[in-house]
Amino acid sequence: MRININEIARKSGVSIATVSRVMNNKGPVKQETKQKILQIANELNYKPSPIARGLARKKTDTIGVILPELVDEFFMNIIRGIDEEADSHNRYLMVSSSHSQRNDVEKILEFMGSGRVDGVILMAPSMQKEIYDIISKSKRPVVLLNCYPEMDGLVSFGIDNYRGAYLITEHLISHGYKKIGMIKGPEINAEANARFMGFKDALKKNGINYDPSFVIPGDFSIQSGYHGFSRLMGQQDKVEAVFMANDMMAIGAYEAAKNINITIPNDVAVVGFDDIFPSRILTPRLTTVHIPIVELGSRAMNYLLKMIDGEVDPQKPHNEALSTGLVIGGSCGCNNDNLRNVLPALTQN
Amino acid sequence: MRININEIARKSGVSIATVSRVMNNKGPVKQETKQKILQIANELNYKPSPIARGLARKKTDTIGVILPELVDEFFMNIIRGIDEEADSHNRYLMVSSSHSQRNDVEKILEFMGSGRVDGVILMAPSMQKEIYDIISKSKRPVVLLNCYPEMDGLVSFGIDNYRGAYLITEHLISHGYKKIGMIKGPEINAEANARFMGFKDALKKNGINYDPSFVIPGDFSIQSGYHGFSRLMGQQDKVEAVFMANDMMAIGAYEAAKNINITIPNDVAVVGFDDIFPSRILTPRLTTVHIPIVELGSRAMNYLLKMIDGEVDPQKPHNEALSTGLVIGGSCGCNNDNLRNVLPALTQN
C-alpha cells in the first residue's frame, strides 16, 4: 500500500496533525520533531497526496487552460507564457482544447464546476454574450484571453489588435499605396473585427477612400488566405497592397502569388499580423505586426494567480491590452529583407 | 456551499449510495428512482467532484504529459495526437515541460508519485539509464516517447529515425552526390544518434566512403544549423549535399546559404528531417522526412489507456517504431518544387 500520513506519523511517534504541520510548514512544531519527521518522510519518499489535500483544502494548485486549438504557433506560445508563470508558482496546468467542433461551453462548465482546477484561463475569441453566463456560473476565477473588448465587467487580457492593424495600414500608406485591400478574419471573431476596424480607420484618417470591393472575407486559415488573395488579384481593379489579417493567411497569399506568377512586393505588397515564426522564413520576409504573445500568457496567468490568492478582488473587472509593434520585412516594399540580422530575428519571441 | 452528493440524496429522498450508483451507472437502481435523481441532479447542476472521486477510487482520469519543451511544432503535434485520444476517452491532460534547465527527474517523480495522474507519457530523448530508476519507482504506468531504443523492458513509442535517415541519404545518393555532409543533432539524444547511424549506414551500403570531416555537430536548433552549415561550406573540401538532422537546422542552413550567397540546390543540396510546417514554405521547398507525429501521440496515449484499464499488462515491455516517409521538395535537386499541389501539402499532417 502506498505510504501515507498515518504511516509517517506512526513511524515518527507523533500524530498525523503534527506531520501535517511539518509538511505544510505551518503551525508550531519543535525543531527536533520536525527534523525527525522530515527525515522519515524523506527516507520513505513520502509526498502528501495532492488529491486528498485538494479535498481537504478545496484547492488543487491546478489551473485550467482552455484554448480553441492546441496546434498552432500562436497557441503554443500562449501556453508557453502560461506554463512559465505556472511553473514558477508551483502550479500545474490542465490544458484542453475546445476544438471548434466540440461543445466548448459544456466543456468549460465541466472544467470549472468540477473543482478540478482553482481557476481558468479561457481563450474564446468567438464567444460573446454566452460567456457571461458561463463565467457567472463558475465559482472559480476566470481570465479571458483575446476576447471581445466589450467584455468589461470581466477580467480579460488581450493585445491591441486595433492599433496594430492601424499602424501597419499606415505603414502601407506611407509607401504611397492608395489602393489597399484586406483579407479579413472570421466574421464573429473579436480579434478579426478589431483588426478590420484598425484598417478602416487608418484609411479614413489618411484620406483614402474605403473600397468594400477590396475587402474579402477569410477565416485565418492558409487556405482562405490563398483563395482570398487569388480572388483579389483576379479582380478587374487591382490593389497595390494587401493586408492579410493574420500571418497564416499571408502564407497562403505567398503561395497563391507563386502560383499566379505575381511577385511580392513588386506586383503587390503584402503584410500580415501575428509575427509567427514561419513568416520570418518567407522570401521576402513578411512585414507584419508583432504581438507579445508569450507575455500575454504569462500576464494572464499572473493575474489569475493573484485572483486565486486573493491579492486582487476576483470580482473586480480588469482589462489589459498589450501593445503591438511592426516587424518590417521585405514584403511591404521596404527593401529590408537583407538588412536583417538573421539569427536573433529568427529565434526571438 | 457547493452542492454535493448528500444534498442530492436528501432532495431525492434516497441514500447517497443510490445517488452514487446512479451517477456512475453502476449497480441496480429502479428506473423511477434513477430518473428522479437524474432530474434533481440536473436541476441543481450537480456534478460529482472529481477530486473526491479520485480519492475514493484512486483514479483521477488524468494523464500526465511531460515534454522537453512546449513550444515547438514538433511537440505541439505530439500533444495534439495525445489530446485527441484523451478527449475521446474522457481523460484530462496535465501537461508539463521539463524545460531543459529544470530538474526533469524530480518533476517526473513528483508527478507520478503524487497520485495526480493515472499514467504518464514521458518524452525524454536525452535520458538513458536514469530512466529505469524513475520509472520503476512509479506505481503508475509510463509510456516513453522517442527514447533510446535500448530501452526495452519498458513501454515506448517512437519513430523509425534510422530508416528515415537511411532513406533520405539514399535519396541524395540517387542524385549522384558522392560528397555528402551532415549536421548532427545533440550528442546524447537517441533520435539524433539513430539518424546519424542511418546516414552512415546508407553511405556504407552504397559504397561511399564516410568522411568524418563532412560531419559537424549540431543541437537541433536553427542557430546550430546556421553555423554548422556555414562551417561546412567554408571548408576546403566542398560537399555536394548536406543532410541536416532536423528541419529546424535546415532552416538555419537556408539562412546561412542566403547569407553567403549559395544557392540551394544548385550549389549544394540540402535535406532535413521532421517535415515541420515551416519547411513547406521554404523556397525551394525542403526535401525532408515526414514523421507521423500526431499519430505517434495518439498511439502512445491509446496504449497507455489500455495499460491503465488493464487491457494490456502494464509490466509487459512493448516497443513500436512508426515508419517514416520521404517528402520530396526542390532542395535536393529534384526540381519538384513547382509540381506540388500547394494547399493540401501545406495543411496536411
Place this chain on the structure above:
DNA sequence: TGAATTAATGTAAACGCTTACATTTTAATG
C-alpha cells in the same frame, strides 16, 4: 513556586465520494 502564558502536540471532524456488506422490497416459484 504557583499562576498565567505560550509552545507543542493530539483528537476528531470534516472534505465528497465509492463500495463492501447488510437490510429491505419485490418478484418468482412450488
Place this chain on the structure above:
DNA sequence: CATTAAAATGTAAGCGTTTACATTAATTCA
C-alpha cells in the same frame, strides 16, 4: 401463500488530508 431468489436501497467504513479545538508540556513572571 410461504419460501427463496433477485432487485433495490441503505449503512458505514474507508480514501489521505487539513484544521478547529482540546490537551499537555514548557516557559515566564510576580
